[in-house]
Amino acid sequence: xxxxxxxxxxxxxxxxxxxxxxxxxxxxxxxxxxxxxxxxxxxxxxxxxxxxxxxxxxxxxxxxxxxxxxxxxxxxxxxxxxxxxxxxxxxxxxxxxxxxxxxxxxxxxxxxxxxxxxxxxxxxxxxxxxxxxxxxxxxxxxxxxxxxxxxxxxxxxxxxxxxxxxxxxxxxxxxxxxxxxxxxxxxxxxxxxxxxxxxxxxxxxxxxxxxxxxxxxxxxxxxxxxxxxxxxxxxxxxxxxxxxxxxxxxxxxxxxxxxxxxxxx
Numbered sequence: 113x114x115x116x117x118x119x120x121x122x123x124x125x126x127x128x129x130x131x132x133x134x135x136x137x138x139x140x141x142x143x144x145x146x147x148x149x150x151x152x153x154x155x156x157x158x159x160x161x162x163x164x165x166x167x168x169x170x171x172x173x174x175x176x177x178x179x180x181x182x183x184x185x186x187x188x189x190x191x192x193x194x195x196x197x198x199x200x201x202x203x204x205x206x207x208x209x210x211x212x213x214x215x216x217x218x219x220x221x222x223x224x225x226x227x228x229x230x231x232x233x234x235x236x237x238x239x240x241x242x243x244x245x246x247x248x249x250x251x252x253x254x255x256x257x258x259x260x261x262x263x264x265x266x267x268x269x270x271x272x273x274x275x276x277x278x279x280x281x282x283x284x285x286x287x288x289x290x291x292x293x294x295x296x297x298x299x300x301x302x303x304x305x306x307x308x309x310x311x312x313x314x315x316x317x318x319x320x321x322x323x324x325x326x327x328x329x330x331x332x333x334x335x336x337x338x339x340x341x342x343x344x345x346x347x348x349x350x351x352x353x354x355x356x357x358x359x360x361x362x363x364x365x366x367x368x369x370x371x372x373x374x375x376x377x
Contacts, residue, residue: 137162
């Protein structure tokens with residue numbers, strides 16, 4: 113997958129583990145957490161966020177060919193790791209944003225420590241078991257099938273060919289490694305933590321939940337369940353949109369996020 117203009121790529125060390133970091137922009141800090149497919153580099157939605165914020169977009173340990181600490185075997189483990197990263201980066205009054213698996217990770221982090229958290233944005237987040245429907249199988253299918261599940265209408269996805277193209281040998285190896293790491297973190301139970309809604313009852317951080325109404329991977333009712341669990345949340349459902357509104361509906365996504373971020377003061 114091709115990234116757009118890169119602001120900065122660096123490497124930091126967190127708890128003895130090297131972390132690949134993409135960053136750019138200026139303003140208050142915003143930490144963006146990728147999904148189970150791994151870090152696709154500096155994308156247009158990062159660039160849009162960087163107009164008003166200093167955006168940090170790390171590759172989670174074990175993704176994109178980065179080291180895999182043996183002690184990280186669950187999403188809560190990874191949440192603890194990321195909170196140490198927040199501390200090491202000295203992020204004050206930061207916004208935490210995550211998509212899919214990254215949204216689940218962001219929610220776990222907020223439940224663990226939200227005193228220094230200015231705002232939370234969850235994008236079609238995993239982490240809560242749906243009351244209706246099931247979370248789709250994404251590990252045992254091809255990259256092309258995952259791309260077709262990810263978007264509701266591929267004709268409205270800018271540069272869709274980069275998501276549906278046949279993978280090179282190198283890309284296929286990274287894709288396999290990313291799936292292996294994601295399955296290690298998310299397999300049992302499959303992409304949810306049954307205790308998470310209870311943990312979230314203590315979180316009063318202003319939260320925006322963004323969901324594609326036609327999400328074929330994580331049902332829309334999971335967004336409603338997050339909204340019920342988070343007392344200070346707003347749910348924005350985008351019509352004619354699948355699992356990745358930041359890609360499929362960039363203008364609607366940017367409008368919702370900009371309004372939310374500007375309201376944080």
